[in-house]
Amino acid sequence: MTTARVEKATAAGSGNAATATFREKQRSDASAVADTKRVDTLVTELLTAAHDIIRRHQLTYAEYDALKAWLIQVGEDAEWPLFLDVWLEHVVEEVATADREGSKGTIEGPYYAPGAPELPADATLPMRDDEPGTPLLFQGQVTAVGGAVLAGATVEIWHADDDGLYSRFAPDLPEWNLRASVTADDEGSFRINTMQPAPYQIPTDGSCGKLIAAAGWHAWRPAHLHLKVSASGHQLITAQLYFRGDEHVADDIASAVKPELILDPVPAADGMGDVVTHDFVLDPATQGA
Template sequence: MTDTTQATAAASGASATEAFRAKQRSEAAVSQERVSTLATEVITAVHDVIRRHKVTYAEYDALKAWLIGVGQDGEWPLFLDVWIEHVVEEVANENRQGSKGTIEGPYYVPESPRHEAEATLPMRADEPGTPLLFQGQVRAVDGTPLAGAHVEMWHADDDGLYSQYAPNLPKWNLRGTVVADAQGNFRIHTIQPAPYQIPTDGSCGKLIAAAGWHAWRPAHLHVKVSAPGHQLITTQLYFQGGSHVEDDIAQAVKPELILDPKPATSGKGNEVTYDFVLDPVEV
């Protein structure tokens, strides 16, 4: 990877923080009782860790310095999405009957260019990587095809970099929203992404180094699928046999989300079929 394509923790952290602040979020009021319960239990859990492990003042000061550094680096979205979000997603979607979801991650950008049911994601003329045809159908849990469903996809390139979070990539590179046809079918032409390390030159990297962990995520496709009257599903799809599928730092891999691409019938690259089943909106 050349210096001109390096993505620094500070730059990607700032972009992730800015994107989160711009994101439309539920502002539903939370009761004081709920806040008190959650905050008290989190703080009590920290107290328990301190007592059980006899945390020293030197370790306490190191924690304070690290927490300050996470904020200064703009890496709170990265930290929370890598180490915390997978449990929030697990709890939030535990009653779904349809397709499995997983974490959104910090690199989502809304309002990507819209395309017809068969489309090629925006990419450079000489985009490196193995061509991939990702196709399937969007259905309701009762099997009804969902005409006009939106299949929103984004992913890293062959260097493990995301557009809008790394320099010198076109704005919408490998990002797009495909509108399914009358039978809920879609065909998306893209390239297979590469595994990548989360940025390690910032505070999250310091934690990884201090703990002796690895910083790798397996190659994956990010997808959001939606249709009127149905619950949005946010997921990531991985590749069978890929590096770090078994030890993803974000702990986001589920067996149902592992793809097994085969050589494409066109003779160019690989192809895979994966259907999405959406739950009805809860009333």
């Protein structure tokens, strides 16, 4: 049964779902307006850099046609969200959060979905009765820069299952499997019971997979928990948390791992799975935000 589910999780299927989710986000984000001068500067410099690459490496027409065919295929496969989030987003995130004093964050990735079930501070994520994997307790506290407790902070969490698949982006999974929006208690603390996610390969049957094969790269991401942590009057943190000992922590295809985001699992006191702890420190909201 598990093998069948993995085989049906195609690049096109997850790509179309990611594209639809992104378009919905754009429709609801009134602030996503591009400044003409910024567009001129960024696009001009991007094209200039591409022109320099062509000249330095003496690009042939055969290579140019192969690139054109690949770009067309990326669109047909609906893999632009995957391509951009895997190979570019980590630098965008680095620039966007460079001035923060609080916790480190990292990329969101293409598999976030708003509107997850709301749960209290001591929570168990929605999951199947026979959810495979190792039980995991993820716990921590949300505070502000300076140490003030952020009571009632929101901790959105989502992650892949033991097959490396995400609900809403792969078939045969319940809609909100391993997804929730948890409200921290009066001390800003939370305890979330779930199943430890597995490392996974990004989809390789589409255009991104062809690029990976052509370049001789691997397609693996280390196992990780996705988080969005927010509180009134403070900047949201988007993060992924990884597990020490995972063989792909050092060579993540998405280049999203930071030392501050690596968890150290310890055995649970009752012998049922592992426990990981990670606290979040939020920066104050910027003026006008």
